[in-house]
Amino acid sequence: MSSMLGLARSSQPANRGDFQRRIDSAQSLPAFQVRLGHDHDFSITKLIEGEIIPRLLVAHATDAPPLVPVDGMDTITQDEVEAFAPLSLRVEAADLLDRVEAILARGVSVETLMVDLLAPTARLLGEYWKRDECDFVEVTMGLWRLQEIVHEISARTPAARQCAAGGRRALIASMPGDKHSFGALLLDEMFIRDSWITDRLSEVTTAELLGRVSEEWFDFVGLTIGYDYHIGALPTTIKGLRSVSRNPRLCIMVGGPTFVNNPDLAAQVGADGTAPDAKLAVKLAGKLVATHEREATY
Structure with missing residues (x-):
């Protein structure tokens, strides 16, 4: 092989x-x-x-x-x-x-x-x-x-990557400025295996990231951050994503080594949550999206 x-x-x-x-x-x-x-x-x-x-x-x-x-x-x-x-x-x-x-x-x-x-x-x-x-x-x-x-x-395993029509959509991206995109690749793969429809961006600018969210509907955005020095820009980036999103109930999660060591930081930067690994991230994302959808019906 x-x-x-x-x-x-x-x-x-x-x-x-x-x-x-x-x-x-x-x-x-x-x-x-x-x-x-x-x-x-x-x-x-x-x-x-x-x-x-x-x-x-x-x-x-x-x-x-x-x-x-x-x-x-x-x-x-x-x-x-x-x-x-x-x-x-x-x-x-x-x-x-x-x-x-x-x-x-x-x-x-x-x-x-x-x-x-x-x-x-x-x-x-x-x-x-x-x-x-x-x-x-x-x-x-x-x-x-x-x-x-x-x-x-x-x-x-192409059969395992089939996504049902009309399924939930996720945008997975490495934080603008982050040169390493392996975390986003791995997260994207795990979401696909859970039947999400995904788009993945790597080495993207902030303008490109905001542009994609403003042009297309996404239920979820996952941002991976490889290095601590990118965290300072996160609050502004997350606020921008929410302001331009076509989905007013957009769920945003962040992940990376810093958040594994300090999960409370996710709320501080304005995200809806974080998870210590990609498998748990998929589960939490599903729960967050379902919760937002229920709230919208009330």
Whole structure:
């Protein structure tokens, strides 16, 4: 199944130094400037997807310790997450998919895989970056590999992605200015699997986000926030969404590491709620929308 990704394999191990040398030695890359730190003012994702990824997908570690599946286990352990996260920085997406397939083969559901393995892995990559254990490019590459896994798994179950006509509509978006959209991708997938009709926006501007809500009817908007420094703009963004929405009863939820650690912050920024993972977010969103619909009938 991993061959469906069309990724080349390499017989040479790669480490962080080798990763950086490959970037430095890549030929004919366009000139660009990168300002380090958390206040990025560039679209590193587009640069990586268009120029760097095609040159780097041959790099992976052949000596990575395998994940050992346990027959009959339908849960993901913390040890598995801690073993999988560093692999996402070191090996090809195809190799990661092999390990994911082993986990699915022992009876773990797709939803559990996404919520209990892939989402925590993405959060750990963010922690690695905050602790300067890897750089922004490495984190972006790791998240790209996780996205490829989600796309591959989703492609296997098209029947589960069918949405009933006239179903509830959700708009899922990463917070304007947030360069990483894996959280929005994962949330979107979970809503689709619960028969919602969804639109997903990534690397969107505030104007584009408000424009979409003003032009189309949505029952729900989910905003994912990867980094604390985007939270300051949330109250204004949420207020703007409510003011322009075609749905006067629009439900808005926020999610991300900061809200997992401080769920009360959701109410402070003007959202209707938050949830610690995508599976619970779908359940809460359904309850919120149903509550708003009942209130409208009174």
